[in-house]
Amino acid sequence: xxxxxxxxxxxxSYTLKVSxxxxxxxLAVYCNGDLVVTKPSFLKGEVVDxxxxxKADWILKKIDNFKQTKTNPLNSLSRRDYLNNREAAxxxxxxxxxxxxxFYNFKYKQVAVRDQxxxxxxxxxxxxxxxxxxxxxxxxxxxxxxxxxxxxxxxxFNHSAxxxxxxxxxxxxxxxxxxxxxxKGASR
Numbered sequence: 001x002x003x004x005x006x007x008x009x010x011x012x013s014y015t016l017k018v019s020x021x022x023x024x025x026x027l028a029v030y031c032n033g034d035l036v037v038t039k040p041s042f043l044k045g046e047v048v049d050x051x052x053x054x055k056a057d058w059i060l061k062k063i064d065n066f067k068q069t070k071t072n073p074l075n076s077l078s079r080r081d082y083l084n085n086r087e088a089a090x091x092x093x094x095x096x097x098x099x100x101x102x103f104y105n106f107k108y109k110q111v112a113v114r115d116q117x118x119x120x121x122x123x124x125x126x127x128x129x130x131x132x133x134x135x136x137x138x139x140x141x142x143x144x145x146x147x148x149x150x151x152x153x154x155x156x157f158n159h160s161a162x163x164x165x166x167x168x169x170x171x172x173x174x175x176x177x178x179x180x181x182x183x184k185g186a187s188r
Contacts, residue, residue, distance in 0.1 A: 005049060007056040012063070016048060025051045029062035031117055082115040082133050089113050089136035096147050097129070103170050106154040120146045120181065123153035138181075144170075145177040 001016045014035035022040040025048065029035050039048055052059065090113040097111065109127040116132040123129055129150050135143045148171050156163035167174050 005052055007053065008060060010060070012059070014052070027052070027055055027059065029059060029066065031066050033063050033066050035059060035063070077134060077137070079115065085136055086113055086115075086133050089131075089133040092136060092143075093131050093147060096144055097151065100144070100148050100151055100170055104151060104155070104166070106151060108151075108154055121150040123150045123157070125157060127154060129154075141173075142177050142180050145174055145181065149174075 001018075002013060003016050004011055004013050006012070012035060014037055017036060017038045018041050019038050020041045022038050024040065025043065026038040027035070028038075037048055037052065039045075090111070093113060094111060097108075101108075107127060108129050110129070112128065112130040113133050114130055116130070116134075119130075119132060120135060121129065121131045131146070131150070135146055138146075145167075148167055152163055152166040156166060164174070171177065
């Protein structure tokens with residue numbers, strides 16, 4: 001259900017989703033600037049506006065951030081770009097994954113290359129790795145950082161100090177690369 005709310009003298013539209021499975025309120029701002037609020041079915045509606053107002057600074061900052069990154073050519077890649085470059089991206093990612101895993105020697109199950117809107121990569125608890133085909137268009141060092149980041153989640157399924165120490169073994173300048181990646185649009 002589409003709704004509107006006024007935040008800092010701006011009228012913001014948002015989609016309210018009601019979920020029987022949700023246990024708490026959840027906000028998401030997507031790269032197209034859409035705000036989606038998921039509400040557990042047991043909560044009353046007036047709680048939602050209060051929750052959104054409490055998070056107003058964060059919401060407005062995210063929306064503004066995504067407006068600025070819309071000029072990023074990576075955000076304008078189409079489904080056709082994905083279909084045309086998926087296999088080349090997969091080959092490149094598998095090659096770099098093999099290279100970095102020669103240092104770590106972790107076990108992973110499958111590797112998928114997808115047209116993801118909000119993530120550069122992910123790792124499941126079952127050991128499957130998934131990567132955004134847009135990695136193909138990034139500088140090699142930034143792409144390598146994402147691959148190593150997901151690879152290290154196979155050992156440390158968190159962002160603890162131990163996790164970052166693993167990443168630093170092969171990507172010592174990961175802090176700078178994370179900043180570059182965040183400027184490219186999709187980020188964690």
